[in-house]
Amino acid sequence: MTTERGSLPASGRGRRTGPPRAAVLLVVLVLVGYQVAQVSTPPIAFDRYVSNLVQLLAGLTAAAAAARRAGTATGRSRLSWACLSLGTAAWAAGQGWWCWVQIVQGGEAPFPSVADIGFVAFPLLAAAALLLLQTADGSTARLQRTLDAAMTSAAAGLVSWETTLGAVVAANTGDDRLAGTLLVAYPVLDVLLIVLGVLTLARATGDRLPQGLVVLGLLAFSVSDSGFAFVAAAGDYDGNLLDLGWIAGFLLIALAALCRPAAVGRAAEERRAEDPSASRADYLPYVPVALSLVVTAVLVFRGRMLDRWELLTVVVVVALLLARQYVALRDNSRLAGELATRESELRHQAFHDGLTGLANRALFLDRLQHALALHARDLRPVAVVFLDLDDFKVVNDTLGHAVGDELLVRVAERLTGAVRTGDTVARLGGDEFAVLLEDGGDPMPIAAKVSASLVPPFTLRGDVVDVHASIGICELDAEDAPLAADELLARSDTAMYSAKRSGKDRIVAYSPGMSLAELQDGVLREALRLAIADRVVRLHYQPIVELETGRVSGLEALARWRHDGVDIPPDVFIPLAERSGFMTVLTADLLAAACTRLAGWTRGRTEPLSVHVNVAPSQLIAPGFVDTVAELVRAHRLPAGGLVLEITESGIFADLDAARRTVTELRGLGVGVSLDDFGVGYSSLAQLNAMPLDSVKIDRSFLAAVDTDRRQATFLHAVLRLAEEIGLPVVAEGVERPAQLTLLRALGCRHAQGYLLGRPVDAAEVPALLAGIAVPV
Numbered sequence: 001m002t003t004e005r006g007s008l009p010a011s012g013r014g015r016r017t018g019p020p021r022a023a024v025l026l027v028v029l030v031l032v033g034y035q036v037a038q039v040s041t042p043p044i045a046f047d048r049y050v051s052n053l054v055q056l057l058a059g060l061t062a063a064a065a066a067a068r069r070a071g072t073a074t075g076r077s078r079l080s081w082a083c084l085s086l087g088t089a090a091w092a093a094g095q096g097w098w099c100w101v102q103i104v105q106g107g108e109a110p111f112p113s114v115a116d117i118g119f120v121a122f123p124l125l126a127a128a129a130l131l132l133l134q135t136a137d138g139s140t141a142r143l144q145r146t147l148d149a150a151m152t153s154a155a156a157g158l159v160s161w162e163t164t165l166g167a168v169v170a171a172n173t174g175d176d177r178l179a180g181t182l183l184v185a186y187p188v189l190d191v192l193l194i195v196l197g198v199l200t201l202a203r204a205t206g207d208r209l210p211q212g213l214v215v216l217g218l219l220a221f222s223v224s225d226s227g228f229a230f231v232a233a234a235g236d237y238d239g240n241l242l243d244l245g246w247i248a249g250f251l252l253i254a255l256a257a258l259c260r261p262a263a264v265g266r267a268a269e270e271r272r273a274e275d276p277s278a279s280r281a282d283y284l285p286y287v288p289v290a291l292s293l294v295v296t297a298v299l300v301f302r303g304r305m306l307d308r309w310e311l312l313t314v315v316v317v318v319a320l321l322l323a324r325q326y327v328a329l330r331d332n333s334r335l336a337g338e339l340a341t342r343e344s345e346l347r348h349q350a351f352h353d354g355l356t357g358l359a360n361r362a363l364f365l366d367r368l369q370h371a372l373a374l375h376a377r378d379l380r381p382v383a384v385v386f387l388d389l390d391d392f393k394v395v396n397d398t399l400g401h402a403v404g405d406e407l408l409v410r411v412a413e414r415l416t417g418a419v420r421t422g423d424t425v426a427r428l429g430g431d432e433f434a435v436l437l438e439d440g441g442d443p444m445p446i447a448a449k450v451s452a453s454l455v456p457p458f459t460l461r462g463d464v465v466d467v468h469a470s471i472g473i474c475e476l477d478a479e480d481a482p483l484a485a486d487e488l489l490a491r492s493d494t495a496m497y498s499a500k501r502s503g504k505d506r507i508v509a510y511s512p513g514m515s516l517a518e519l520q521d522g523v524l525r526e527a528l529r530l531a532i533a534d535r536v537v538r539l540h541y542q543p544i545v546e547l548e549t550g551r552v553s554g555l556e557a558l559a560r561w562r563h564d565g566v567d568i569p570p571d572v573f574i575p576l577a578e579r580s581g582f583m584t585v586l587t588a589d590l591l592a593a594a595c596t597r598l599a600g601w602t603r604g605r606t607e608p609l610s611v612h613v614n615v616a617p618s619q620l621i622a623p624g625f626v627d628t629v630a631e632l633v634r635a636h637r638l639p640a641g642g643l644v645l646e647i648t649e650s651g652i653f654a655d656l657d658a659a660r661r662t663v664t665e666l667r668g669l670g671v672g673v674s675l676d677d678f679g680v681g682y683s684s685l686a687q688l689n690a691m692p693l694d695s696v697k698i699d700r701s702f703l704a705a706v707d708t709d710r711r712q713a714t715f716l717h718a719v720l721r722l723a724e725e726i727g728l729p730v731v732a733e734g735v736e737r738p739a740q741l742t743l744l745r746a747l748g749c750r751h752a753q754g755y756l757l758g759r760p761v762d763a764a765e766v767p768a769l770l771a772g773i774a775v776p777v
């Protein structure tokens, strides 16, 4: 029997699933005892009392056990056990009547009698139980199983009728049509049970033991029942062995019902699904059908005339066979339809991006290959516009991955709207998109249109997001030599990368020199990765001097990297670290180093000293940044204002609110925040006012010609006054000549930094610097 689903442990391993041993022993004892009693009891008394009562008890036991099992089972299994219980109870009722007549009334039960109602009901209900057990999914499969059962039963019934039963019945029943019908019905129903039993077992999934026991029980029952039909037809039924079949049959059903339910392990189900015997079982019903047609044909060839019932049965068998085939064909065409739909879905999935619905890399490369083949043959121009969103990671980090996804979808829509029909727009992965242009024309205006399509800000779940993209173009003109698809794509990628390197938000067309630069970039990136891991990137410290006293009031920490004996400039390796995603680690390392040094230098020092560390815009609003700083301040017990973080205008204005929050939090920790490179960006007075800064650093370009160019001096004066008005201390950078210094002092600037006042020095030299004589100013 099938196991109850849903109420079982996930694995039945290590747990017996068969019937209780005591029950098996009892059944064996009953069967052996029955045989012993048969030998040792006078036949008449045995048949009348022992045989009848034991059969009745066996039927009742099976009915009770199956009812109990139905009570605990669920779904189709529950219905199946209920049918079996009802069937065995009906049989027991018939047997009860039989006992009443034979034991109480002391007579002989006639055939047919009212008991036959119960006896016929049993195989019908048991057949229903087996049909319910067939693990057929869906109504079509169940219809197929039902047709199989009907077809095979009719065929097997026909064979048995044509070969033996017909003759026996004809010889013995005379005019009693009910008796004749019953005598045919019993073996036909028995055949039905046997066929269904075999099919059930062949298609069984999960724990087959209870199903096996039920089928074995029904087999024993059917053999006895058919045997009874023959001997009853022959008129000499006297119990004995046939009764043993009924008893054993019911007791086996009872044992099956007593089996402990086993889990239908997933693995077992899967094994079953892969098992080819499951499909071989589908051929089983054809065996009796073929046999019945062959037997009928042989008989007809030998001169046998078929009567109308036999002919009708042949017609029924053939009709059922045709119906079965029709259902199978219909199912096949349904399956073929489903398969075709699924296949086209799969094909779509294989060639399209799941998020945006655009072509994916595979389809893009396929189309590109095709376009390149046409270029090779007809010299048709091909161009690829490669696009990567700028700072998309920030959107993910600040607004969440889901909003990032939404942005990608909306970007895809804008791109599709910006190109011509026929151009292939693809998402190659992450925030990378590409457009394939196959019909000639200049790709630059199209790239510009694509870029312009992203200009209107995106509103995503209430947040307004500005999106830019770096775009690379690679074009293959008629006169260009053929190229492989991935090479053309790689070149457009290189051009895009070049756009990133030169400041993002721009369009760059591919040129051959780029690849080399990119290659060098790749080599350098790996070296930088190792340098950061090995802590080879170090800090040098440049003094910031208080102009009034000449005292060193602060030190700007500047990252230095020496690679292969060459000093790599910070404006090369810092953007490289940004592009390569190394910035978080690098910033954390450098901050920790600076804090350790600061703590050492300020120990025992009475005058205040600050260390200024530059923080990249991306780091300022990165999650966890403030926590990292807080931990360092706490661990080194840094004095308020000891650590100053220098941030650039682009860092602040990329996301003004987030930056303001972070700056406020940092200041709450006693960390100073200074605006670096002031004047070169686009800060307005109002915006600066809203940002709780500690100081601003005037960009070196304001000082470059301040001692020679009157206009620049006037401008610097205005800037200093402006800063003073809003109460922001100013540090002037890039002081290299005494004249610059003189002017700065004259304009009232309090702090300055530059080669004239002190070059960056190694940390080891700082104590001497701090202890040294004040800079003569």
Ligand SMILES: Nc1nc2c(ncn2[C@@H]2O[C@H](COP(=O)(O)OP(=O)(O)OP(=O)(O)O)[C@@H](O)[C@H]2O)c(=O)[nH]1
Pocket (backbone or CB within 6 Å): 355, 388, 389, 390, 391, 392, 393, 394, 396, 400, 401, 402, 403, 404, 405, 408, 429, 430, 431, 500, 504, 579
């Ligand atoms: N929301 C979302 N994010 C993705 C998806 N696929 C990749 N990403 C993220 O997209 C980001 C792509 O980063 P990059 O292009 O390297 O970096 P970026 O921030 O755009 O910076 P630049 O390209 O240098 O301007 C990574 O943070 C990925 O985790 C996706 O399907 N959905």
